[in-house]
Structures are given as C-alpha cells and as structure tokens.
Amino acid sequence: xxxxxxxxxxxxxxxxKVAEIMAGALGCDAEKIKPDASLIDDLGAESIDFLDIxxxxxxxxxxxxxxxxxxxxxxxxxxxxxxxxxGVVTEAGLARLRHFLNEVPAxxxxxxxxxxxxxxxxxxxxxxxLVVRRQRESAAAPGPQPA
Amino acid sequence: xxxxFRAFTFVDRITELDPGRQIRGRYTIPVDVPNFPAxxxxxxxxxxxxxxxxxxxEFKSRPVAGLATHIxxxxxxxxxxxxxxxxxxxxxxxxxxxxxxNAQVDGRPVIALRDCVGxxxxxEQFDDPHAIRERFxxxxxxxxxxxxxxxxxxxxxxxxxxxxGESAHATLHVPNQAPFFADxxxxxxxxxxxxxxxxxxxxxxxxxxxxPASAGRxxxxxxxxxxxxxxxxPPGGTLQIEAKLTQLSADAASVSLETxxxxxxxxxxxxxxxxx
Numbered sequence: 001x002x003x004x005x006x007x008x009x010x011x012x013x014x015x016x017k018v019a020e021i022m023a024g025a026l027g028c029d030a031e032k033i034k035p036d037a038s039l040i041d042d043l044g045a046e047s048i049d050f051l052d053i054x055x056x057x058x059x060x061x062x063x064x065x066x067x068x069x070x071x072x073x074x075x076x077x078x079x080x081x082x083x084x085x086x087g088v089v090t091e092a093g094l095a096r097l098r099h100f101l102n103e104v105p106a107x108x109x110x111x112x113x114x115x116x117x118x119x120x121x122x123x124x125x126x127x128x129x130l131v132v133r134r135q136r137e138s139a140a141a142p143g144p145q146p147a
Numbered sequence: 148x149x150x151x152f153r154a155f156t157f158v159d160r161i162t163e164l165d166p167g168r169q170i171r172g173r174y175t176i177p178v179d180v181p182n183f184p185a186x187x188x189x190x191x192x193x194x195x196x197x198x199x200x201x202x203x204x205e206f207k208s209r210p211v212a213g214l215a216t217h218i219x220x221x222x223x224x225x226x227x228x229x230x231x232x233x234x235x236x237x238x239x240x241x242x243x244x245x246x247x248x249n250a251q252v253d254g255r256p257v258i259a260l261r262d263c264v265g266x267x268x269x270x271e272q273f274d275d276p277h278a279i280r281e282r283f284x285x286x287x288x289x290x291x292x293x294x295x296x297x298x299x300x301x302x303x304x305x306x307x308x309x310x311x312g313e314s315a316h317a318t319l320h321v322p323n324q325a326p327f328f329a330d331x332x333x334x335x336x337x338x339x340x341x342x343x344x345x346x347x348x349x350x351x352x353x354x355x356x357x358x359p360a361s362a363g364r365x366x367x368x369x370x371x372x373x374x375x376x377x378x379x380x381p382p383g384g385t386l387q388i389e390a391k392l393t394q395l396s397a398d399a400a401s402v403s404l405e406t407x408x409x410x411x412x413x414x415x416x417x418x419x420x421x422x423x
C-alpha cells in the first residue's frame with residue numbers, strides 16, 4: 001500500500017472529528033467544513049490557525065504531526081533543488097505535489113506555484129489524509145504509542 | 148527608570164530547570180501596588196515557560212503569546228504574596244512550544260493553564276540575545292531583586308455600551324507610549340496579550356453586571372477558553388472589543404469575546420462565569 005493509497009472509508013472515519021476540530025479552531029459553522037474546502041482561501045485560516053488545528057488534531061487522535069511534514073512527504077526522494085528553485089516549485093515538484101495531494105482538486109495546481117503558497121492547496125481532506133497516515137505510522141511503530 | 152526587565156517582567160527566580168521539559172520559579176508581587184490582576188499571574192506562568200523554551204533553543208528564538216485552550220482562575224492574589232510558578236513543556240520545536248503551567252500561593256493553586264501554544268520567533272527581533280542570556284543566568288543563580296514592578300497598568304475602556312443582559316462592546320485605545328512597551332519588547336514594542344485579555348475581562352465584568360443576580364451572590368470568572376491571538380498590536384492602535392452572552396443558566400454563563408482592529412480580527416476567546 002503506497003503512502004497516497006488512502007481509502008474513502010479511512011478518510012470518512014476521521015472526517016467528522018477533523019471537521020469538528022476545524023470548525024472549533026476557525027470559529028465557523030461545521031456546515032462550512034467540506035472535504036475540498038481550502039483552509040486558506042475558503043475558510044480564511046491564518047498561520048496561527050494551522051498551529052491550532054495541528055495541536056488539536058494531535059490531542060484528539062493521539063498522533064504526532066511534525067510541522068512541514070506534508071511538503072517533506074510530498075517531495076519524497078526529490079532533492080530540495082529538484083523540488084523548488086528560487087522559491088518556485090519546479091515542474092517535477094508540481095507533479096509530485098499533484099500526486100501526493102490527490103485529495104486536492106487537480107485544477108488548483110497551477111504553475112508557477114511559489115513554495116510559500118503550497119499551504120494554499122491544503123484542504124480539509126489533506127488533513128484527514130495526514131491523520132490517517134500518522135495513525136498508520138503509530139500502529140506500525142514498535143514500542144509505546146504516542147501519548 | 149530602566150524599564151528593561153522591570154516594567155513587564157514577572158519572574159524573579161528560576162529554582163528548577165530541566166531544559167526543554169520543565170521549569171519552576173517564583174515571583175514576589177510588590178507589596179505597595181494596589182492590586183495584581185489575575186491575567187498578570189497568567190503572564191508570569193507564560194514568561195516562566197518562555198525561559199525554559201529559550202534556554203533549550205540556546206536563546207535563538209523566543210515564544211510569543213498564541214493559543215490557550217484553558218485558563219482556570221481559582222483564587223485571587225494579593226500584593227506582597229509570592230507566586231510559586233511551574234510549567235511543563237509538552238513539545239518544543241523550532242516553530243512552536245506547547246506547555247501547561249500553574250501558579251500557587253502558599254501551596255494553594257491560583258491559576259492553571261492547559262494546552263497553551265506559543266509560536267517561536269527569532270529572539271533578536273524582540274530583544275538583545277546577550278542581555279537575555281545574562282538575565283537568565285541571574286534568574287538561575289542569585290535571582291532578581293523582587294518588587295521592581297510598580298506600574299499598575301490600566302488600559303481604560305472607552306465608549307462602553309451594549310444590550311442589557313446580552314452583549315457589551317467597548318473601544319480600547321492602545322497608548323502610543325507606556326512603560327510596558329519598553330519591556331515588551333525592547334526591539335519590538337507590542338501590547339501584551341495578557342493586558343488585552345485583562346481589558347476583555349473588564350468588559351465581561353460590565354456585561355455580567357447586567358445579568359440576573361440576587362443579593363449576596365455575584366458572577367465570578369472561572370475559566371477562559373480557546374484564547375487565540377492572531378497578530379501583534381503595536382502602540383497607538385484602536386481596538387474594538389465585543390462580548391456576547393452565548394449561554395445562561397441559573398449557575399453559569401458563557402460569553403464569547405472578539406477583539407478587532409477595523410475589520411481585522413486580533414483576538415478571540417470564550418469565558419465561563421459561575422454564579423457564586
């Protein structure tokens with residue numbers, strides 16, 4: 001099973017809690033939290049909201065979510081220079097992002113994409129997938145589970 | 148008076164330190180001040196946690212106020228009392244620190260902070276790293292002279308109004324100059340989040356005064372939740388604070404708080420009052 005091979009059932013299992021957390025963190029009605037809603041462009045999230053959401057997800061799902069993990073995992077085995085040049089995502093980098101963030105509507109991946117604007121692609125579903133991946137890692141890891 | 152480490156500093160001594168994990172310290176409330184707001188006790192705990200984070204990251208960065216899931220106000224404090232402060236760092240990474248903290252007086256809990264998060268920013272933007280290191284060494288070894296804070300900081304609310312029993316609103320004019328700016332922070336003066344919280348709680352008190360009450364009982368602050376500070380407020384700004392009653396029962400009330408500068412949301416929180 002590849003890291004992007006997350007089933008709809010796995011996403012659906014975490015979505016209600018993720019949506020509840022995002023609604024609480026962003027101070028909006030839960031009805032606005034749709035899977036393909038962009039956190040920044042549709043829900044108005046700022047950097048402090050991303051921190052708030054990540055810490056709430058960690059507490060709720062008992063997983064550890066290192067910041068910057070999404071981009072690092074998307075980059076995969078590409079070097080930083082292969083992934084971005086002068087602050088702009090390369091063609092190869094954009095292809096990797098499109099493949100890794102396959103929950104994001106394809107038409108949102110537009111070149112040129114500044115590296116600083118990568119978080120604008122993140123949707124509610126992106127964080128659902130992040131939680132599922134972290135849960136898998138926790139389940140597979142030997143020894144004590146994260147608190 | 149040199150305001151650095153005096154005008155808005157609330158840790159006199161660091162008594163125990165496990166770098167990046169746990170810290171204990173104390174602060175003596177000056178005996179000659181008329182009062183010491185509970186939000187400044189919160190500030191003391193936050194400052195203690197900040198020392199632990201800065202020391203662990205070799206004073207390259209410092210945390211700023213960001214998020215607080217719960218702050219429980221358990222009892223008031225009096226001038227002359229010694230605050231025993233403690234903080235446990237849940238996580239510490241380059242971009243943020245997450246911590247819990249407490250303050251006690253004579254073994255009695257005064258304030259409890261849970262699930263607080265402070266974004267980490269380059270220290271040199273706010274203060275002289277050398278001066279901060281020196282201060283840290285002083286706190287760790289001899290301790291600072293207590294009783295140096297003497298400014299009862301009163302940010303007056305203006306244009307207080309609202310709907311009786313439902314809401315309250317007010318204007319807060321952030322001063323262009325104030326002693327606390329020189330200490331918070333020397334290289335980037337900003338309104339302390341705990342002073343903004345204090346102003347918010349004053350507005351809540353004015354709303355609570357319009358709630359149903361009987362003789363001998365009053366509405367008491369118990370908890371502030373979901374505190375979020377979105378941006379810094381520099382000197383000279385004009386803020387609008389709004390408090391709305393969201394729940395009311397015989398024994399408890401919940402109030403939502405929003406602070407804006409123009410259309411920009413600056414801060415938000417929820418408050419729980421209990422009828423005691």
